[in-house]
Amino acid sequence: MKTCLVVDDSRVIRKVARRVLEDIGFEIAEAADGMEALAWCRAAMPDAVLLDWNMPVMNGIEFLRQLRGEPGGDAPKVVFCTVENSVDHIRAALEAGADEYIMKPFDGDIIQAKFAEAGLL
Numbered sequence: 001m002k003t004c005l006v007v008d009d010s011r012v013i014r015k016v017a018r019r020v021l022e023d024i025g026f027e028i029a030e031a032a033d034g035m036e037a038l039a040w041c042r043a044a045m046p047d048a049v050l051l052d053w054n055m056p057v058m059n060g061i062e063f064l065r066q067l068r069g070e071p072g073g074d075a076p077k078v079v080f081c082t083v084e085n086s087v088d089h090i091r092a093a094l095e096a097g098a099d100e101y102i103m104k105p106f107d108g109d110i111i112q113a114k115f116a117e118a119g120l121l
Helices: 011-023 032-045 060-069 087-096 106-115
Strands: 001-008 026-031 048-051 077-082 100-103
Touching: 001 011, 001 032, 011 026, 011 106, 026 032, 032 048, 032 060, 048 060, 060 077, 060 087, 077 106, 087 100, 100 106
Parallel strands: 001 026, 001 048, 048 077, 077 100
Antiparallel strands: none
16 A cells, blocks of 8 residues: 655644545655655655655755655655645745645545556555
């Protein structure tokens, strides 16, 4: 079974994403910020990361840049899921190594479509 790390400081968002991703066949782990997510990845690299931008301790873009520098960190498909919708944010995410970009609020169809586009389904 493929694993997805859901990284968001909102417990509600993590819970909703967990339900959607479990329904499409993923085993889920959760992290509340980038630092926690990085520790999780160092212990067990996931197949995918659903990543928020705005978080305490370490934000999403900082996490992504560090992840891509880790051994095996180029492997996970990273899907940003954020309220940040400017072209500059999207460009920065893609340049840092994001595979897809989802706007909040999201639904199951959007996540499933983006994960399929990223080659995860």
